[in-house]
Amino acid sequence: MIQPAQPELVTVFIDGQEIAVPKGTNVIEAARMVGTDVPHYCYHPKLSIAGNCRMCLIELGMPMTDRATREPIMDEATGKQKINWIPRPQIGCGTTVAPGMHVKTQSPMVKECREGVMEFLLINHPLDCPICDQAGECKLQEQATGYGRGYSRFIEQKNVKPKRTRLGPRVTLDDERCVLCSRCIRFTQEVAKDDVLGFVDRGSYSTLTCYPGKELENNYSLNTVDICPVGALTSTDFRFKMRVWFLKQTNSICPESSVGVNTVVWSREGVIYRITPRRNDEVNDTWMPDSGRVLYKEVQAENRLQPTGDPASDLLATATRLLQGGAVAVVGSGRSSLEEQFLTAKLARQLHAATFVVGRTGAGDGILISADRNPNTRGALVTGLISEVPGDLAALGREIDAGKVKTVVSVGEDLSAAGLTAEQLAKVAIVYLGSHANATSAAAQVVFPTLTVFEKSGSFINQQFRLQKFASAVPGLTGATDDRVVLDQLVTAVGGESAGSDLVSVWRELAAGIPGLADLTYAKIPDTGLLLADDTWSQLTFPEGESLHHQPAAAETTA
Amino acid sequence: MSFKTVERKPLSFAERTYVPQILGGLKTTFKKMVKPNETLEYPEARPTIPPGYRGVPTLVKDPNGREKCVSCQLCEFVCPPKAIRIKPGEIPADDPTAHVEKAPQEFDIDMLRCIYCGLCQEVCPEEAIWLQNVFSLSGYTREEMVNNKAKLYELGGTLPDDHYKWDKKKAAEEAGNGGH
Amino acid sequence: MIELYLSLPIWVQASLKGLIAIGLIIPIAGACSLAERKISAWIQGRPGPNRARAWGLGYIPILGPILQRLGVFHLMADGAKFVFKEDVVPGHVNKFYYYLAPLVALVPSLCTIVVVPFGAYFDAATETLKPLILADVDVGILAVFAIGSLSVYSLILAGWASNSKYPFLGGVRASAQLISYELSMTLSVIPVFLWVNAPGPEATLSLFAVVESQSQPGFWGGMWFVFLMPLCAFVFLVSLFAETNRQPFDMPESEADLVGGFHTEYGEFKWSIFFVAEYAHMTIGSGVFVLLFLGGWNPLPWVPLEPLIAGLPVWLGGLIGASVFLGKTFFFIFLFMWVRWTLPRFRYDQVMKLGWQKLLPIAIANVIFYALAIALIERA
Structure with a gap:
């Protein structure tokens, strides 16, 4: 705004x-x-x-x-x-x-120029589209349909170049396909600030190589694969996995950190094959870190929480009994979507329970990974789940030790990883909502298997207070329930009013209950996000440092 | 629409008795009766399969025994009834055909879905999938009617290769760039 | 042996004769149904039924494969199927008449065979030719017509008892058609009997006498009636087609417009009885035609059987006579089938028009002509 x-x-x-x-x-x-x-x-x-x-x-x-x-x-x-x-x-x-x-x-001259350039580019091209991963999204293929000759006048031997060079742990180079555009070189110099790539040799023997003794191993190396207009640079992870034309594209947000990198999730028949960045000039330009691209593997991870086979009503009845016992604490999550945080806050209000959010920090790289590794800390503030920048759960631990808390509801947070000891966990009854197994789910009395960020829809608020939405890319695990639905059922079970757990209903409540979101609906959020006013929280100190398109306000005051 | 009235030729007396016509008909049918049968008695007698016949789709190898499919998945894409299902994979580096890089790990054609249209053969850039002369396929279960990779190669066998393009590619790779 | 037979009580004799009738007609009808399938196949360029092979019989060298090619085992299988199939009776039928109809179809067919001589043997004692016949009654042709006409009741009963519109239409058509052609048929044989009875001292309607009168010496005496009275033969033949409900007159069945006609609601064995009856009817009709117009058991025109078998043993002479007769009859059965797979079906109004406006006037004119002609010849 x-x-x-x-x-x-x-x-x-x-x-x-x-x-x-x-x-x-x-x-x-x-x-x-x-x-x-x-x-x-x-x-x-x-x-x-x-x-x-x-x-x-x-x-x-x-x-x-x-x-x-x-x-x-x-x-x-x-x-x-x-x-x-x-x-x-x-x-x-x-x-x-x-x-x-x-x-x-x-004009005819322009067309001739393009045809001439195409002919020269294709002279040494191996024409191995059938085995090339770029096929379907290859600029050379696209332009060849418009400006290609259709046959070759080049009767000499084509150049031979190395076809399977390992440039780095995640990038494989097929040099014969390279058109020497130097996008990758410029990227590593200008954006990743890791100048390892360069051309050697001359003329048609020019070859892309790494600096001797170095590898293209920075956390942004896969962006070179994205920007490579041809199939020269390929992702080792995605190599030969699936043709791109079979993949369904779903707009999503990377949950890695509070930067909120805009992404596209590519899936086929409920299986995610890769994640690529989506251009948003206000957030991530056209880049994303490599570490965010492998997060899809959590969908089919070994430790995914499987439904136990108990009827959902039994789980709900047990959970309700625990919650109605009083002395409840609710641990929300900065990884939950805005909608889930809102419902978590609603549940806490209904139970008159204290709320906590686990802070999660790491080193920011100054580009697209921020220090706050919760994608939605700001959401917890906006929904009123918390009013301070979250830290650890020491306060909750003290209350458990003091016996003030008998039951803890954890929305996807591993309490032991957040600082609670096993003895403390043993003292309380735990109701756990989450997608993956961990120490907390093992200690929990009631476990609701829920969905990962790729299987559900919602929105995050990033470090710029930018509201961004993500959509479900693949169907959820059979038997697992959307967090929103579980939270809504819990609210209803302990006597609260339910306005429905679908996005439209939740957003109707959100718009009515939160001043900053008045008149908004989920559908109204633009694909590039919506910048919210952050005046209310200007006195808080957030952990983020400077990153691409983000200059922390707090940093100036503290510096 | 305009109508044209066509005068019918009046029938002669002989024609009105039906008798000459009936006798003519009897003559025709009798001639047919003594002629050899048109029917092909199928299981014992087999039809000659004309060239270009579109039978069961198969995968073929080149005369050197290299599997020609590189799992480009164009057939899977073009297949109108979505009968083809391919899981692509990388050829291991120690394989003699490692220079081809890509080959199918799994290749299933669901013959309950296949409509024998031949688009897969037409689209194949490697001439690896051919609709050959097998026309009668049967099984007791649905699973049996899904031809897997092994079955497809068994049905396909080896076909002559006009190009040997991958062999040429390998030879060029080994020769390197001359005059550099 | 004949003495033994004659010494038996009369009811045993009658039973034996009945068994002979059944034993003759049922296999012929079965063979007809197979022949029909084979002939239709050959006319249509197919091999026809040739797949089935029975355990045992089918594996005899040479014979087994031949029988298989001829489809004999299909016939057996069909027969067995008809017998063992579930007996389904639709709920809406009138059960009594529904069951009665196939019986009414079969009984007249089996009865008429009794008065049809199917051969002749030379009786050395009397030095005359005697017919091979179950009941040598003097009313011959009249009995054939009288009993044979009853079969129309089966179609009417079937159509009515089925209580369903298509069989009903089939039954109505059958009754109208059979009555229409009955007239022409009866009229067409009158000249034959006028001729047969003209010079004789004793009037007879015996079919044996008709053959005898075609076996006289001399040009006129040895001439078959088909040459003498071709129009009679033609009218009789056409009427025969109509009477037996064969194509192109199979109005009662007419599967293109009436589903199955009178037998729509019939299945399994009851259905097969209708067809046995139809083939029996066809066989007897052909036999009567041969007797009336084609010289019966005389092998060729102007070549009577009697001198040929006079010196031979009785059984051999009888066999030759019967073979000649049956050969001619089978040709006519073949003709029925041949016509069936050649001609399309008439429309119902055409059938009626043909019967009443063409065939009946011709038959009447024919009777008048021959009556006058025979009267003139006698006077001369």
Whole structure:
């Protein structure tokens, strides 16, 4: 809800179509704004301009002026100013717009240029699309359909390059497919700040390699696979697993840390195959850390909590008996969605129970992993589950020791990992909601198997107080229940009013009960998130340091 | 729509008695009766399968015994009744065909779903899947009617290869870049 | 042996004759049903039934495969199936008449065989030819017509007792059709008997006498009646087709528009009895045609049987006579089938038109013509 300053606009003509674009935009982006695609390989909106693939060649012209007088030269026939076309094509990525600039992206010369570039790129290409993981999302394939020749005039022997080079623990390089765009090199230099990649040798023998003795092993290495326009860099984890055209894409949010990286979850028939970043210029640009990409493995993890086979009503009856015994404490989670936290708070209110949230911190890397490893700490604040930045459960431990708490409800939190001792756990009855087995679930009297973040829908509030939503990518484990449903049932069982556990109903309650979320519904949250006002919590000190697109306010005061 | 009235030729007396026509018919049927049968008595006599016949889809090997399928999954994609199910996998590095890199781990064709359309054969970039001349497939259970990889290779056998493209690829890899 | 037979009580004799009738008709009807399937198959370019092979018989070298190719075991299987199939009776039928109908169909067929001579033997004692016949009654043809016509009741009963619209329509059609063609048929044989009885001192309707009159010496005496009275033969043949409900006159069955016609509600053994009756009817009709118009057991026109078998033993002479007769009859049965698989079915109005407007006037004119002609010849 904070409006960025209006940028200065420049009027240009793309294929005769007039458009005002912000100053400093290049021709590719300007063309994109009028809906024209200028094919390119090396250009990436979040990386520096290299201009080495030559695919984005366009024709450029400026209004003609008399050199001496600076008077515009008019065309008698049309009554408009004459255009002085540059006789040679120019690269679109490296050309910044200027007032009155004319661009031709569809002229015969441009088309010929593209066809020429494609022919040269394909000279040494191995044409192994059937075994290439990039097939289906390969820029070379796409452009070949538009500008390819369909047959090869090259009768000489093709170059041979190494096809299975291990660049790092997670990245495999097939050098024959490389079009030498240098996106990966620029990424490691500019974004990951781990300058290990580079080209060696010359001409068509140029080869991408790591610096001798080093590996591409930084936590952002898989982004090179994402930005590789061809199949040269492949993910070792995803290699030969599934063709991309079978995969269903679901928008999600990475639960790794409070950065709230926007992601796409790729699944087929209820099995997740990979996670890739989703562009959000306010949060993660087009990147995500490697560590967040393997989180999908928790869906089919060995220690997934399986339904015990007891009827759900029995579980609920036992849980209700425990909760109605009084002296209850509720441990919410910064990993729960906003909706679940709201229902947790509602349950706590109904039981007049003290609420706790486990703080979870680690070192931030200054890019896309923050110090707060709870994706939704801010949600707990917004829903009123807590009012302070969460820490450990020492307070709860003291209350248990004092005998003030007889029953603990834990929403997905492992209490022993959060600092409670086994003796303390043994003193209380535990009602556990969670997706994976741990010491707490083993000690719990009642265990409700619930869903992972990939199997349910909801929303997180990230470190910027940006409300972002995620959708269920795969169906939930058979017998496991959505946390929202369990919480709602518990609320009802202890005498509370239920307005329904589906997203629409919960959001109706959220909008009514929380001032910052008035008039909102789940469907209204944009895909890029919604920035909420954070004035209420401006005096709190959050653990996050600086990261991409986030400058902590607290950091300035403490520094 | 316009109508045209067609005058029928009036029947002659002989025709009106039906007799010549009936006798003509009897002649025709008698001739048919003494001619050899048209029917192919199937289990004993087998039809000759014409070239290009679309029988049961099979996987084939090249004359060197290399399995041709590289599990590109185009057939799985194009299959209208979704009869094909492939689990791709990597060829281990110590395999003689390791340079092909990819081969199916599992390849199932559900013959209860297959409609013998031949699109899989048409789409296959490696000429690995062929609808050959087996036309009668039967089983007692649904599981039996799902052809797994082993069964598919057993049915397919070896077909001649016009290209040996992977062998050429390997040879080029071993030769390296000349004149570098 | 004949003495032994004649010494038996009369009811035993009658029973034996009845058994002979059944023993003759039922196998012929069965063979007919197989022949029908085979002939239809050959006409349609198929091999016909040839898959079934019985345990034992089917594995005899040479014979077994031949029987298998001929589909004989299919016939056995069919017969066994009809006998052992569950006897389903629809709930809406009139049970008594429903069960009665197949019996009414079968009984007249078995009765008429009694008065049809199926051969002749030379009786050395009297030096005359004697018919091979179960009951040599003088009313011959009249008995055939009188009893044979009763079979229409079976169709009417079946159609009515089934209490269902298609069988009912089939039954109604059957009654109308059979009555229509009965007239022409009866009229068409009158000239034959006028001729047979014209010169003789003793009037007879015996079928044996008809054959005898085709076995006289001389050009006119040895001529078969099919040459002498071709129109009679034609009218008789067409009426025979209609009477036996064979294509192109199988209106009562007419499966294209009446599902199954009169036997729609019938199944298993009851159904098969209808068809045994139909084939029996066809066999007897063919036999009567052969006797009336094709010289009975005389092997060729102008070549009577009597001199040929005069010197032979009785049993051999009888066998030759019967074989000639049965050969001709079987050809006619074949003709029935051949026609069935050649011609399409008439429309019902065409059947009626043909019967009343064409065949009946022709038959009447024919009777008048021959009556006048025979009268003139006699006067001359």
